[in-house]
Amino acid sequence: LLLKSKGSNVEEVFYFDSINSTNEYAKEIGRNSNMENVLVISDIQTDGKGRLGRKWLSSESSGVWMSLLLKPNLNPTDASKITQIASAAIVTAIEEFYNLNVGIKWPNDIIINGKKIAGVLTEMNSELGEINFIVVGIGINVNTKSFPEEISDIASSLFLESGLEIDRKKIIEKVIYYFYKFYNEYIKNKEFNEVLDINKKKSVTLNRDVFIIRRNETFEAYAYDLNRDGELMVRDKDGKESVVFYGEVSIRGV
Ligand code: ADP
Incomplete structure (x- = not known):
């Protein structure tokens, strides 16, 4: 090698x-x-x-x-x-x-x-x-x-x-x-x-709805971007935007 x-x-x-x-x-x-x-x-x-x-x-x-x-x-x-x-x-x-x-x-x-x-x-x-x-x-x-x-x-x-x-x-x-x-x-x-x-x-996560698992609760949100640090940004049904941490996201159909 x-x-x-x-x-x-x-x-x-x-x-x-x-x-x-x-x-x-x-x-x-x-x-x-x-x-x-x-x-x-x-x-x-x-x-x-x-x-x-x-x-x-x-x-x-x-x-x-x-x-x-x-x-x-x-x-x-x-x-x-x-x-x-x-x-x-x-x-x-x-x-x-x-x-x-x-x-x-x-x-x-x-x-x-x-x-x-x-x-x-x-x-x-x-x-x-x-x-x-x-x-x-x-x-x-x-x-x-x-x-x-x-x-x-x-x-x-x-x-x-x-x-x-x-x-x-x-x-x-x-x-x-x-x-x-x-x-x-x-x-x-x-x-x-x-x-x-x-x-x-190359993301297959962005521009689609994803499931977020946070504190034993699962909710759906729209993944709209990665921020400067590469963290996933999502928008929930009420329009509230938040950062997703490693381990919190699962994606429907992928
Ligand atoms: P994820 O990021 O998909 O939640 P992990 O990164 O923890 O999962 O990887 C473990 C999962 O990947 C396993 O639960 C199984 O579903 C899948 N897996 C295990 N071995 C392989 C493999 N050799 N190739 C592809 N997928 C695998």
Whole structure:
């Protein structure tokens, strides 16, 4: 893998045939060492993670399952931007290899033809208002031919959508390349506009009614924009506008 060249900041790569979860392993390194810009990749995950305790099924070596350990000098409230940087990197990388129309279901799912082909899981460790480390997990169904029944209606792969089989290494390299391109722009230059533009342009969440789950209550609202920080802005039935937080939104029909 050419991960140490090509403008990426990756300092160390841990590669596994099989592991419980690349995010868990990266967090372990984050807790127990001073290393950063560490990439953890596994052919198979036996306990891959989604948001809110959900599972990311990744028991086949047909996908890219990887996590980056980062130690950015950022305010914890800006950590959600890392998810959007990863989403933008995944979309940009995919479009270099495949002639596919790729969408982002705000903020962390990558969608093609209404089906989920990739996801991002960002986890933060912070105390006293400072970030100790961030782990950004990326799962991409690349050459997957079929899925377990529980997700066969909602999941797809780049192969199933395009008919094209691609060496996973190429995808890894491109995603990492774009991740660091966008990440360095943001961390070093505080420049987030390109990422925001991609998240807006590719959004399958904007300009439609979405369900918001807030404090055990579900209501419908119209998603009309992302603000400067990439947060979702919605307007409810009474015309009241509000900002939606990560984890609060679910989208009908996608
Ligand atoms: P969401 O953002 O869609 O609410 P998560 O980001 O938490 O969900 O991801 C976990 C969910 O994604 C699971 O509950 C399952 O529905 C779906 N899923 C699990 N594994 C895969 C996979 N390999 N490809 C596509 N979707 C998956």
